[in-house]
Amino acid sequence: MTDPNLSRRTFLAASAAAATAAAAVSGSKAGADDEPERAKLKEGAVVLFQGDSITDAGRNRNAKGANNAGALGRGYPMLLASELLRDHADPSMKVFNRGISGNKVPDLDKRWEADCLAIKPDVLSILIGVNDIWHKLNGRYDGTVETYETGYRALLKRTMESLPATRIVVCEPFVLKCGAVDDKWFPEMDDRRAVARKLAEELKLTLVPFQAMFDEAVKTTPPQYWAGDGVHPTLAGHSLMAHTCRKVTGI
Amino acid sequence: MTDPNLSRRTFLAASAAAATAAAAVSGSKAGADDEPERAKLKEGAVVLFQGDSITDAGRNRNAKGANNAGALGRGYPMLLASELLRDHADPSMKVFNRGISGNKVPDLDKRWEADCLAIKPDVLSILIGVNDIWHKLNGRYDGTVETYETGYRALLKRTMESLPATRIVVCEPFVLKCGAVDDKWFPEMDDRRAVARKLAEELKLTLVPFQAMFDEAVKTTPPQYWAGDGVHPTLAGHSLMAHTCRKVTGI
Numbered sequence: 001m002t003d004p005n006l007s008r009r010t011f012l013a014a015s016a017a018a019a020t021a022a023a024a025v026s027g028s029k030a031g032a033d034d035e036p037e038r039a040k041l042k043e044g045a046v047v048l049f050q051g052d053s054i055t056d057a058g059r060n061r062n063a064k065g066a067n068n069a070g071a072l073g074r075g076y077p078m079l080l081a082s083e084l085l086r087d088h089a090d091p092s093m094k095v096f097n098r099g100i101s102g103n104k105v106p107d108l109d110k111r112w113e114a115d116c117l118a119i120k121p122d123v124l125s126i127l128i129g130v131n132d133i134w135h136k137l138n139g140r141y142d143g144t145v146e147t148y149e150t151g152y153r154a155l156l157k158r159t160m161e162s163l164p165a166t167r168i169v170v171c172e173p174f175v176l177k178c179g180a181v182d183d184k185w186f187p188e189m190d191d192r193r194a195v196a197r198k199l200a201e202e203l204k205l206t207l208v209p210f211q212a213m214f215d216e217a218v219k220t221t222p223p224q225y226w227a228g229d230g231v232h233p234t235l236a237g238h239s240l241m242a243h244t245c246r247k248v249t250g251i
Numbered sequence: 252m253t254d255p256n257l258s259r260r261t262f263l264a265a266s267a268a269a270a271t272a273a274a275a276v277s278g279s280k281a282g283a284d285d286e287p288e289r290a291k292l293k294e295g296a297v298v299l300f301q302g303d304s305i306t307d308a309g310r311n312r313n314a315k316g317a318n319n320a321g322a323l324g325r326g327y328p329m330l331l332a333s334e335l336l337r338d339h340a341d342p343s344m345k346v347f348n349r350g351i352s353g354n355k356v357p358d359l360d361k362r363w364e365a366d367c368l369a370i371k372p373d374v375l376s377i378l379i380g381v382n383d384i385w386h387k388l389n390g391r392y393d394g395t396v397e398t399y400e401t402g403y404r405a406l407l408k409r410t411m412e413s414l415p416a417t418r419i420v421v422c423e424p425f426v427l428k429c430g431a432v433d434d435k436w437f438p439e440m441d442d443r444r445a446v447a448r449k450l451a452e453e454l455k456l457t458l459v460p461f462q463a464m465f466d467e468a469v470k471t472t473p474p475q476y477w478a479g480d481g482v483h484p485t486l487a488g489h490s491l492m493a494h495t496c497r498k499v500t501g502i
Contacts, residue, residue, distance in 0.1 A: 058321075069486045070309075074320040074329075078486070082330055085487035086494065089472045221340045235320045235329070236336035243337065 041122065041251055044092035047084065048121035049077035050108060051171070052131050054232060055099025066094035073097050075233070077125075079242035084251065096121075104132045104141065105151040112155065117162045123251060124159065124166050127210075128152070129173030129192050130231055137184055145188060149195045156203055169249055170200040174211040176223035181230030206249055213244045292373065292502055295343035298335065299372035300328035301359060302422070303382050305483060306350025317345035324348050326484065328376075330493035335502065347372075355383045355392065356402040363406065368413045374502060375410065375417050378461075379403070380424030380443050381482055388435055396439060400446045407454055420500055421451040425462040427474035432481030457500055464495045 041047075046066075049055050057075025065071060067085060072078035072095065081095040098115045100107070105128055108116075116124065132148050135141035143151075159168060172193055175181045193211055200207035217226055217240060226237035233241060292298075297317075300306050308326025316322060318336060323329035323346065332346040349366040351358065356379055359367075367375065383399050386392035394402075410419060423444055426432045444462055451458035468477055468491060477488035484492060 067486060069325040069489075072486070074325075079330070079333055082486050082490035082493075085485075086490035089468070089476065089487070091473065091476045217340070221342065225340070225342045234336075235318060235323070235333050236340070238320075239333035239337035242333075 041084070041088055041090070041093065043090055044094070045088075045090070045122045046120060047081070047093070047095045047123045047125075047251075048116060048119050049080075049095075049097045049099060049125045049127075050116060051099040051125075051127035052103040053099070053101035054130070055097060055127050056101045057097075057099070057238065059097050059099070061100075066096055071097065073099070074235075074238075076238040076241035076245065079239055080245055083242070083246060099127075102131055102135075103128065104135065104143065105129070105148060105155060106143075109151065109155055112158070116159065120163060121166055123169065123249070124163070125169040125171060125208075125245065126156075127171035127173065129196060130175065133185065133189055133192055134180075134231070145191045145195060148192055149199070152195065153199055153202075156199060156205070160203065167206065167249075168203075169206045169208060169245070170196055171208045171245070172196050172210045172212070174214050176214055176218060176227045176230045178223040179227070179229030179231070208245050208248045210241060210244070213240060292335070292339055292341075292344065294341055295345070296339075296341070296373045297371060298332070298344070298346045298374045298376075298502070299367065299370050300331075300346075300348045300350060300376045300378075301367060302350040302376075302378035303354040304350070304352035305381070306348060306378050307352045308348075308350070308489065310348050310350070312351075317347055322348065324350070325486075325489075327489045327492040327496065330490055331496055334493070334497060350378075353382055353386075354379065355386065355394065356380075356399060356406060357394075360402065360406055363409070367410065371414060372417055374420065374500070375414070376420040376422060376459075376496065377407075378422035378424065380447060381426065384436065384439055384443055385431075385482070396442045396446060399443055400450070403446065404450055404453075407450060407456070411454065418457065418500075419454075420457045420459060420496070421447055422459045422496070423447050423461045423463070425465050427465055427469060427478045427481045429474040430478070430480030430482070459496050459499045461492060461495070464491060 054075065055073075055077055057073035057077070059073030060070040063071035067081065069078060072081050077095070077097040077099070084095060085093060096119060098119070108128055129148065132141070132143055136143060156168065156170075159166065173196055174193070175185060175189055197207055199205070214226055214237070223230065225234065226240065227233045305326065306324075306328055308324035308328070310324030311321040314322035318332065320329060323332050328346070328348040328350070335346060336344060347370060349370070359377075359379055380399060383392070383394050387394060407419065407421075410417065424447055425444070426436060426440055448458055450456070465477055465488070474481065476485065477491065478484045
């Protein structure tokens with residue numbers, strides 16, 4: 001592979017990604033010895049997590065500094081940051097969380113200049129989509145699957161044009177069938193997940209298959225164990241996300 | 252090994268433990284594929300972290316429930332809990348943090364019935380000692396190395412008598428040479444560390460060699476990266492502690 005875009009923006013086909021997620025789940029339970037070789041993050045790499053409440057995870061929004069436990073929240077960004085900072089041991093690395101509870105694609109779009117482009121991340125992880133359907137089900141939003149696709153594609157293209165060297169990671173939106181998640185979510189939730197996967201493939205971005213990962217996890221442990229309300233992960237769920245995100249991206 | 256006490260309370264000799272810590276540090280940087288087989292934690296295992304501010308790590312003391320991210324703080328107990336809950340995937344497992352900032356051995360002793368014995372942990376991790384010297388250097392305490400040894404031994408023996416089936420993990424107190432830690436701490440800090448190691452050997456308890464681990468880490472990365480004031484770990488430092496604690500205990 002001589003095209004740097006191919007190595008930088010590895011696309012993982014859906015089936016391979018699902019297999020990776022399954023291996024992450026079953027492997028971790030068995031006492032994983034299958035940690036991949038770590039991809040090199042350049043010295044002083046900037047890693048940014050973007051998204052909604054799942055990413056936000058109770059972070060202190062007044063703490064703007066990098067690598068601060070409070071500013072990183074109590075979710076998968078903080079857990080992943082703790083591993084990156086430990087294993088890369090690079091004092092010039094910077095990890096930020098800019099997820100905001102309740103956000104949908106149009107909310108990210110409005111704050112993208114300050115909260116993403118200006119930060120110039122080397123690795124950008126985005127998890128967005130669950131509020132785009134949840135708020136619609138609640139009657140607080142009228143965006144369709146097509147709105148989600150159009151808006152998300154535009155956001156990703158804008159990012160790729162502004163930050164051509166940035167590795168963009170598209171996290172698959174997910175729900176677990178418990179708590180607030182009932183039959184009304186389907187099949188639209190599946191259609192929206194398919195959009196995220198389609199955009200990752202179309203734009204040759206890394207996809208992290210969180211739905212496949214949780215589908216595997218609930219085969220042996222009740223969904224409430226991983227996300228009490230079906231949307232917001234428990235500590236165990238966030239840990240599984242951090243683990244799979246790291247395995248899939250190799251950072 | 253047919254004696255259950257030997258398998259339950261594995262004593263790791265200092266040299267082997269230091270080698271493990273070194274491997275944990277260097278291995279994790281290289282992209283570790285040397286995860287040990289996980290020891291079986293019985294279904295419904297109760298894991299308790301005890302100690303001072305390093306263990307407390309800003310936990311919400313009003314949240315008494317198990318496995319709650321806020322109640323577990325922002326330090327190594329929460330990071331380790333996130334991995335245990337993920338990998339063991341046991342809905343009946345309970346992980347608690349009862350570290351309290353500023354505590355010394357006599358403070359643990361006063362609250363031991365309610366904050367340890369009544370919880371009946373299957374695994375009990377204790378990290379105590381840095382305030383026993385720090386508060387003495389500050390003129391707020393007059394305990395000596397001998398006081399530390401006598402008090403700590405009594406606390407451990409009391410625990411072993413009350414909870415004979417509990418696996419007790421003695422974490423080596425540590426400091427890094429930066430921030431608040433200057434020459435006045437030595438050699439007394441070394442003497443106090445030696446007490447913790449001696450008690451672990453004497454009582455056949457697992458020792459987690461945090462000082463050896465940090466000594467290895469600072470060979471390549473400045474001490475401030477792991478603990479800004481030389482006493483309280485950063486997120487990277489806490490992550491290294493969680494990683495080493497898990498490797499050494501095998502849980």
